[in-house]
Each structure stands twice: as C-alpha cells, then as structure tokens.
Amino acid sequence: xxxxxxxxxxxxxxxxxxxxxxxxxxxxxxxxxxxxxxxxxxxxxxxxxxxxxxxxxxxxxxxxxxxxxxxxxxxxxxxxxxxxxxxxxxxxxxxxxxxxxxxxxxxxxxxxxxxxxxxxxxxxxxxxxxxxxxxxxxxxxxxxxxxxxxxxxxxxxxxxxxxxxxxxxxxxxxxxxxxxxxxxxxxxxxxxxxxxxxxxxxxxxxxxxxxxxxxxxxxxxxxxxxxxxxxxxxxxxxxxxxxxxxxxxxxxxxxxxxxxxxxxxxxxxxxxxxxxxxxxxxxxxxxxxxxxxxxxxxxxxxxxxxxxxxxxxxxxxxxxxxxxxxxxxxxxxxxxxxxxxxxxxxxxxxxxxxxxxxxxxxxxxxxxxxxxxxxxxxxxxxxxxxxxxxxxxxxxxxxxxxxxxxxxxxxxxxxxxxxxxxxxxxxxxxxxxxxxxxxxxxxxxxxxxxxxxxxxxxxxxxxxxxxxxxxxxxxxxxxxxxxxxxxxxxxxxxxxxxxxxxxxxxxxxxxxxxxxxxxxxxxxxx
Amino acid sequence: xxxxxxxxxxxxxxxxxxxxxxxxxxxxxxxxxxxxxxxxxxxxxxxxxxxxxxxxxxxxxxxxxxxxxxxxxxxxxxxxxxxxxxxxxxxxxxxxxxxxxxxxxxxxxxxxxxxxxxxxxxxxxxxxxxxxxxxxxxxxxxxxxxxxxxxxxxxxxxxxxxxxxxxxxxxxxxxxxxxxxxxxxxxxxxxxxxxxxxxxxxxxxxxxxxxxxxxxxxxxxxxxxxxxxxxxxxxxxxxxxxxxxxxxxxxxxxxxxxxxxxxxxxxxxxxxxxxxxxxxxxxxxxxxxxxxxxxxxxxxxxxxxxxxxxxxxxxxxxxxxxxxxxxxxxxxxxxxxxx
Ligand SMILES: [Zn+2]
Ligand SMILES: [Zn+2]
Numbered sequence: 105x106x107x108x109x110x111x112x113x114x115x116x117x118x119x120x121x122x123x124x125x126x127x128x129x130x131x132x133x134x135x136x137x138x139x140x141x142x143x144x145x146x147x148x149x150x151x152x153x154x155x156x157x158x159x160x161x162x163x164x165x166x167x168x169x170x171x172x173x174x175x176x177x178x179x180x181x182x183x184x185x186x187x188x189x190x191x192x193x194x195x196x197x198x199x200x201x202x203x204x205x206x207x208x209x210x211x212x213x214x215x216x217x218x219x220x221x222x223x224x225x226x227x228x229x230x231x232x233x234x235x236x237x238x239x240x241x242x243x244x245x246x247x248x249x250x251x252x253x254x255x256x257x258x259x260x261x262x263x264x265x266x267x268x269x270x271x272x273x274x275x276x277x278x279x280x281x282x283x284x285x286x287x288x289x290x291x292x293x294x295x296x297x298x299x300x301x302x303x304x305x306x307x308x309x310x311x312x313x314x315x316x317x318x319x320x321x322x323x324x325x326x327x328x329x330x331x332x333x334x335x336x337x338x339x340x341x342x343x344x345x346x347x348x349x350x351x352x353x354x355x356x357x358x359x360x361x362x363x364x365x366x367x368x369x370x371x372x373x374x375x376x377x378x379x380x381x382x383x384x385x386x387x388x389x390x391x392x393x394x395x396x397x398x399x400x401x402x403x404x405x406x407x408x409x410x411x412x413x414x415x416x417x418x419x420x421x422x423x424x425x426x427x428x429x430x431x432x433x434x435x436x437x438x439x440x441x442x443x444x445x446x447x448x449x450x451x452x453x454x455x456x457x458x459x460x461x462x463x464x465x466x467x468x469x470x471x472x473x474x475x476x477x478x479x480x481x482x483x484x485x486x487x488x489x490x491x492x493x494x495x496x497x498x499x500x501x502x503x504x505x506x507x508x509x510x511x512x513x514x515x516x517x518x519x520x521x522x523x524x525x526x527x528x529x530x531x532x533x534x535x536x537x538x539x540x541x542x543x544x545x546x547x548x549x550x551x552x553x554x555x556x557x558x559x560x561x562x563x564x565x566x567x568x569x570x571x572x573x574x575x576x577x578x579x580x581x582x583x584x585x586x587x588x589x590x591x592x593x594x595x596x597x598x599x600x601x602x603x604x605x606x607x608x609x610x611x612x613x614x615x616x617x618x619x620x621x622x623x624x625x626x627x628x629x630x
Numbered sequence: 631x632x633x634x635x636x637x638x639x640x641x642x643x644x645x646x647x648x649x650x651x652x653x654x655x656x657x658x659x660x661x662x663x664x665x666x667x668x669x670x671x672x673x674x675x676x677x678x679x680x681x682x683x684x685x686x687x688x689x690x691x692x693x694x695x696x697x698x699x700x701x702x703x704x705x706x707x708x709x710x711x712x713x714x715x716x717x718x719x720x721x722x723x724x725x726x727x728x729x730x731x732x733x734x735x736x737x738x739x740x741x742x743x744x745x746x747x748x749x750x751x752x753x754x755x756x757x758x759x760x761x762x763x764x765x766x767x768x769x770x771x772x773x774x775x776x777x778x779x780x781x782x783x784x785x786x787x788x789x790x791x792x793x794x795x796x797x798x799x800x801x802x803x804x805x806x807x808x809x810x811x812x813x814x815x816x817x818x819x820x821x822x823x824x825x826x827x828x829x830x831x832x833x834x835x836x837x838x839x840x841x842x843x844x845x846x847x848x849x850x851x852x853x854x855x856x857x858x859x860x861x862x863x864x865x866x867x868x869x870x871x872x873x874x875x876x877x878x879x880x881x882x883x884x885x886x887x888x889x890x891x892x893x894x895x896x897x898x899x900x901x902x903x904x905x906x907x908x909x910x911x912x913x914x915x916x917x918x919x920x921x922x923x924x925x926x927x928x929x930x931x932x933x934x935x936x937x938x939x940x941x942x943x944x945x946x947x948x949x950x951x952x953x954x955x956x957x958x959x960x961x962x963x964x965x966x967x968x969x
Contacts, residue, residue, distance in 0.1 A: 114795075116899070117908045123799065123888075130798055169778045170950070176943045177779045181898055190779035190897065193920070232781060232897075514877060520889055520906055521881045572904045 109237035115248040119516035128258035139204045141280025147255035156242040189235035195228040253351045263288025268305035268488040301344035303352045305488035309495035325479045327454040332475040333377035365447040371418040379410035384473030388591040412451045425486040476500045502586040506619045509581045512563040523563040532622040542598035550606030582611040590628045653719035669748025670732035688731025726750040727761035729812030744768040752921040756819040769931035773939035774916040782918040788911045789820040803864040803884040807873035807891040815843045833871035
C-alpha cells in the first residue's frame with residue numbers, strides 16, 4: 105500500500121503525460137503480483153469500494169483531536185480525507201502497514217460494521233501519504249489525472265506491446281490481471297482475445313487544409329460528413345453490449361437507450377448524436393446527456409440518442425479490419441439494408457467530382473451538427489491509431505471573435521515559467537450605462553513559441569493583481585480567438601461558452617473598446 | 631522563582647517589538663532600535679540599523695553578510711551557554727535547533743525566568759546544535775506550523791524521495807526551491823548524508839551564505855554556480871535556487887525541469903500546488919505540531935505566550951492540558967518565507 109500511495113502521490117503532482125507514464129511503468133515493473141494488478145484496477149476505475157463516507161471520516165477526526173482542533177484543521181486543509189490523513193499519527197508500536205492486496209481482499213470480505221475498526225488499524229500502521237491514498241481509494245475519489253487509457257498504455261509499455269493489443273484482451277480479463285502480467289513480463293501466452301464487447305483502438309484522421317488537399321487525387325478518396333457529436337464504438341458479442349468513447353471509456357451506463365437497441369453482433373465505428381425526428385440536435389443537447397450518473401426518463405425522451413455509423417470492424421464473428429474502406433462500406437450498407445434500425449443509420453457518402461466541387465459543397469452546408477468533412481482513401485484498411493495518409497478531416501472554417509485578455513495563469517511542465525493560459529472576455533452592459541468585460545473562455549494554445557514569449561512578457565509588464573499563480577492584467581490586449589461553436593451556458597458568468605477556443609492572432613492593432621460583445625457571440629448560437 | 635511578580639510588567643509587546651523594560655532592550659525588534667537581542671539571522675528576526683546588537687557569533691556573521699558589514703552597529707557576540715547582565719536582567723543564549731547560530735533568549739529578572747524561543751525545531755539538523763529545553767516560568771513559543779495537520783515526515787525520507795525522482799527521470803533537471811539561509815544548506819547536507827556526492831548546482835543568490843556555512847565548519851561537498859557553467863546541460867542534475875527564481879526567466883535555461891520545493895508547507899497538497907511544485911519535499915526548519923506540544927511539556931512553564939503563526943490552535947491545546955496560555959501579538963511578522 106505504501107508503494108502504491110507513493111505512486112498516487114507523485115502522479116497527483118505531475119502534470120505531464122509522459123512523466124505520468126514513466127511513474128506508472130516504474131511502479132508496475134517493481135511491484136509484485138497481485139499488488140500491481142490491484143493498482144492497475146484502481147487506476148482503470150475497476151475498483152469500487154465507497155467503504156467510507158464523509159461522516160465516518162469526520163467522526164474519526166473529532167474523536168482523535170477534539171471538535172475544535174479538527175474544525176481548525178479541516179478549515180485550513182479544505183479536504184476531508186487529506187485532513188484526516190494528516191492529523192492521524194502512525195503508531196510507534198503498530199504492525200507493518202498493509203499491502204494493497206490485503207486492503208482490497210479484506211474490504212471485499214468485511215461487513216459494513218467491521219469496516220471502521222479495520223480502517224482505524226490501517227490508519228495507525230500507514231504513514232501520512234499511505235493514509236491519504238487509502239482514504240482517497242475508500243471514498244472513491246482518487247482524482248489524480250490518470251485515464252484508464254493512460255494506465256493501459258503504461259502496462260503495454262512494460263511489455264513492449266502496442267496499447268491496442270492490451271485493449272483487445274482487456275475486457276476478457278479480470279482483476280488482478282495475473283495472465284496479463286505473465287504475458288507482458290514473463291513470456292507467458294497472450295490472453296485469449298475474448299471478443300465479448302472488447303474495445304478495439306479506433307482509426308483517427310489527420311487534419312488537412314485546402315492547399316494540401318490539392319496535392320491528393322480525388323479519385324482515390326471517399327468523402328463523408330464529419331458529424332458534430334462524440335465518436336463512439338459499439339461492441340457487441342456473446343450477449344455483451346458496450347458503448348465506448350474514442351479513448352476506450354465504457355459509456356454504456358449513460359446511454360441505455362442505445363445499448364437496449366443493440367440487437368446485433370459486431371463492432372462498429374460511429375458518431376453519437378442527439379436526434380429528434382430527422383434532425384440532428386446541436387452538440388449542446390448531447391452534452392446534457394454526458395457526465396450524468398443517472399439518466400432520467402425525461403432526459404431519454406427529450407434528448408434521444410442516436411448513432412450514425414461510419415464503419416464496421418467486426419461483423420458476425422468476422423474481423424473486417426484488413427478489408428479496404430470500399431469493401432467494409434459495402435458490407436455495412438448491405439447489413440443495414442437488410443434490417444433498418446431506428447437508433448442507428450449509416451452516414452451517407454458525399455458524392456463529388458473534384459476538389460473544387462467538394463469545397464463548394466462544404467461551403468454550402470449550413471446544417472447544424474456538421475463539423476466538416478472526412479476524406480478516406482478507398483483502399484484504406486482499418487488501422488489503430490492515427491496513421492499518416494489514409495484518413496483526413498477537413499473542418500469547417502472556425503468562427504472568430506475579438507476578445508480582451510483578463511487573466512493569465514502559468515502553464516505546466518515546460519511552460520511552468522510562462523504565463524500561457526489566458527482567460528479572455530467580451531463586453532456587456534453594466535450599471536449606469538457603463539460596459540464591463542465578462543469572461544467567455546480560456547485558451548492555452550494556438551500561438552507560436554515566439555508569440556508565447558511576447559505574451560508572457562506582456563502579462564508581466566501589465567499585471568494589476570495577483571492571486572496565487574493567476575495574474576489579473578490591464579484590460580488592453582485584444583486576442584483574436586478561433587472556436588468551433590458557441591452555446592448558451594449557465595455555468596459561465598457571461599452566459600456563453602465557446603467550443604474548443606484557441607488564440608488565432610494577437611491584435612495589438614485593435615483598441616480593446618472595439619472588441620466583440622457578449623451579444624455578438626450569442627448571435628452565433630445555432 | 632516567584633509568583634508575585636507579573637511577567638508582563640517587565641517583558642511586553644510594543645509596536646517596535648518585544649521590549650524588556652529593566653534591561654532597556656528589544657528581542658528581535660521589527661524596526662531599528664537602540665539595543666537589540668537577536669535570536670537568529672532570518673529577515674523577520676534580524677534587521678539592520680540597531681545601535682547595538684547581541685547575538686551568537688554565527689548570527690552576527692550572518693547579519694554582516696546580509697547587511698553590508700553593519701559598521702554602525704556595536705556587535706556583542708555571546709556564545710551558547712554564556713551569560714551577560716544587561717541592566718537588571720541576565721541574558722543567555724541557548725541552542726534552538728532552527729538554523730546556524732539560532733538561539734533561544736533566556737531572560738532572568740528578580741528570580742523569574744522567561745524563555746523567548748525564537749524559531750525552533752526538535753529534530754536533528756547537521757547544520758546546527760539541537761534545541762535544549764530550558765525550564766522556565768514563561769515560555770514564548772513560535773506557532774508557524776501549529777495545527778494538528780502538520781506532522782513533518784522524516785527529512786531522510788524526503789531526501790530519498792528527491793533522489794528516487796532523479797533516478798526515475800535521469801534526463802531532467804531537478805530544480806529545488808529552497809530559502810537561502812538554512813534550508814539550502816540543510817538540503818545539501820541531507821543529500822550528502824544520503825550518499826549523493828555529485829556536484830550540486832546553485833543559483834547565485836545562494837552562494838554567499840553557503841560559503842559562510844562552510845567557513846563555520848559545515849561541509850557541503852562539491853557545489854558550483856549555475857552561472858559559471860559552460861558546457862553543462864544540467865540533465866539529471868540537482869539545482870538549488872530561491873523559490874522566486876523557479877517561475878523566473880532564469881529557469882528557462884533548463885530543459886524540461888521538474889520543479890521541486892523544500893518547505894514545511896508542502897505537507898498540504900493545496901499549498902504545494904499553489905507553489906507549482908511537481909515534487910513537494912516536506913522539509914521544515916520549524917517545529918511541527920508534535921514537536922510544539924512536546925516542547926510545552928518539556929519546558930514545563932505554567933504560562934505560555936504564543937506568537938508567530940497560528941496561535942489559536944496551540945493556545946486551545948495548551949489550555950486543554952492546564953497551561954495558562956495566550957496569544958502574543960507582535961507586529962512585523964507575516965507568514966514567514968523561511969519556513
Ligand atoms: Zn527563522
Ligand atoms: Zn521566524
């Protein structure tokens with residue numbers, strides 16, 4: 105448990121993806137089974153205890169140091185699990201701290217009434233980092249910025265395998281993953297790739313622009329609309345039906361309407377959308393369905409989900425990934441033609457004669473829910489990852505707005521000495537006929553290194569106020585912000601939120617007073 | 631010892647600092663005064679411009695290094711354990727275990743003894759002699775880390791944490807934020823004790839105090855200034871700098887550095903994040919909660935005055951074990967930088 109606690113502790117402070125990978129890899133290499141398997145389960149969200157409620161932690165703390173001192177401590181730290189971990193002291197005569205497997209296996213057997221006493225014994229035995237990790241694990245709130253995908257990448261790396269190989273066998277495995285580690289580190293056999301709803305790494309496209317498109321032969325490419333939803337994978341076999349995000353996260357729970365409608369076997373690539381009658385709803389409608397623990401009947405009725413299929417990877421027990429795009433497409437259309445389904449349809453191909461024709465179609469398409477075009481080579485097999493050449497995305501031109509920088513924050517890693525995250529605002533009416541800036545978004549990319557140095561210096565020279573790592577700046581600098589969409593938002597003070605904002609240009613030529621207004625932005629809401 | 635004399639009648643806070651009336655001197659005054667007794671060299675305790683200053687020889691050396699030799703201050707060195715009479719008060723200095731030269735001021739007047747602890751800690755530190763508890767009538771304690779959440783882990787373990795990170799990321803520079811006086815030299819001695827004998831690189835602002843420590847017999851091993859490096863890439867190197875330099879343009883010369891920070895505040899995650907530490911090292915030169923509460927028991931003073939930090943929790947604790955405790959509010963003491 106101590107080694108796992110040290111890992112979680114390091115991960116929680118380390119923002120860089122590569123460094124996180126290295127830390128997880130080092131842990132997985134050095135830690136014996138079954139501890140490392142349980143750790144992998146914890147990192148991939150496969151452990152769910154919720155064995156300790158906040159009230160229990162609070163009562164432990166008050167019992168230990170009294171209500172007054174515990175109150176002062178909690179006020180200062182601001183996090184209950186961390187407060188308890190810090191005030192509790194390791195008992196000098198306590199036994200050795202528990203291993204991670206001991207913790208997991210004990211909790212799996214313990215009854216609810218036994219848990220508090222067991223927990224206290226562990227708190228006595230562990231050091232403060234160990235207590236923090238234990239309490240985070242038990243309250244189900246790790247929050248260390250590690251995705252399941254990243255943990256799988258780390259485990260793949262220790263066996264020099266591509267992550268796609270690990271993902272392929274993943275859903276056939278159970279905790280604590282001994283066969284997986286045998287295969288990756290001890291020359292054991294590769295675990296059976298049980299196709300029962302396993303996630304297959306999707307094929308991704310590279311961005312392209314008009315100039316580059318002209319270097320390609322239009323006869324080799326097929327075009328389809330790029331729908332503005334969430335890229336998903338449907339995987340169904342042997343009665344297991346799953347819906348995955350592009351990163352392999354199982355999102356079936358949030359979309360029971362889709363999962364129920366899966367009456368077929370196979371693995372499909374598609375776009376998750378909200379669809380009413382024939383119309384695709386704006387992205388914002390889909391967002392209402394995300395990140396919800398429970399899906400209400402009302403939500404299902406008012407925001408019905410739909411999957412528009414792009415591709416088929418497996419069908420009726422057959423792996424189609426080595427076929428060409430055209431061949432897979434023919435299989436997909438034939439399959440859907442035999443038996444049309446209400447919650448699924450096939451994304452139509454866009455017919456075009458040459459690139460100029462396609463460019464015109466792209467310009468003229470004003471329908472909601474379309475982000476641009478996908479171009480796919482007719483002979484491309486379905487390859488995991490983002491291979492260069494076969495698939496391209498040709499996005500719609502972004503929308504632009506002139507906003508004013510309001511705050512700047514230091515970045516992470518390489519950028520930790522630069523003010524590289526900018527909050528910008530647009531004008532709105534305030535009291536007494538005056539105008540004020542309301543923050544509309546935050547962006548931390550889009551600029552060159554040289555522009556970053558310039559912006560960093562500008563921030564340092566125009567600071568009016570500091571709040572920890574954040575600086576407030578003079579409301580003078582106009583930033584041209586590019587974004588892919590606008591939605592009304594109750595979470596933002598300004599009432600709007602921008603989709604995928606980035607800094608397009610620094611407009612030193614433009615006075616701040618001439619920047620855009622919140623009303624201008626609201627007019628762009630579809 | 632007598633219980634008829636009110637200690638507040640001869641030692642009390644004033645806007646200029648803690649004043650000892652029968653000796654006509656101040657302890658660690660916040661502004662320049664006529665006569666000062668200085669516990670240690672940190673900026674919130676030692677200020678320039680006093681007409682005369684009494685302190686340990688090491689503390690006076692630190693003050694000279696920081697304040698351009700102080701030609702206008704009459705300097706009165708007093709070794710640990712020696713005693714002098716100032717007016718109607720006898721004064722001696724006893725090790726506080728905080729930094730090089732740090733002392734508790736032990737004041738006696740009409741048979742009553744008050745100990746002004748200054749800043750202190752109770753755990754071993756290769757750069758200074760350990761704190762000695764002195765039985766007294768009134769103990770004036772600091773309270774920088776006076777909350778039950780502060781239990782500093784072993785400093786040996788924290789040094790090992792740094793070395794483990796260097797082993798995991800051998801191509802990156804470990805940039806460690808340390809305060810120039812005390813923390814810097816302690817971190818170096820901890821690394822040396824852990825067997826790290828490679829060159830340790832220093833920001834220019836740390837050079838003069840490191841030299842002063844070495845002149846006082848504290849070996850720091852192979853150190854060099856970053857600004858003197860010519861071909862060095864700093865890959866896998868440990869570089870010490872003041873915390874302010876970490877976010878400064880100065881730090882851009884290092885490729886993909888890991889910002890570490892050595893401070894007692896690093897024990898609380900939100901504080902560590904606020905300082906931008908990716909490798910927080912909980913190394914403190916101040917007593918933690920158990921050291922503070924243990925010290926109250928060790929000195930056995932019936933009266934305790936709490937100052938310099940989070941008075942509220944320590945006053946509450948002291949009262950709960952039957953000590954007559956109160957907060958002593960002194961000006962000029964913000965949350966100090968040297969923690
Ligand atoms: Zn100090
Ligand atoms: Zn101090």
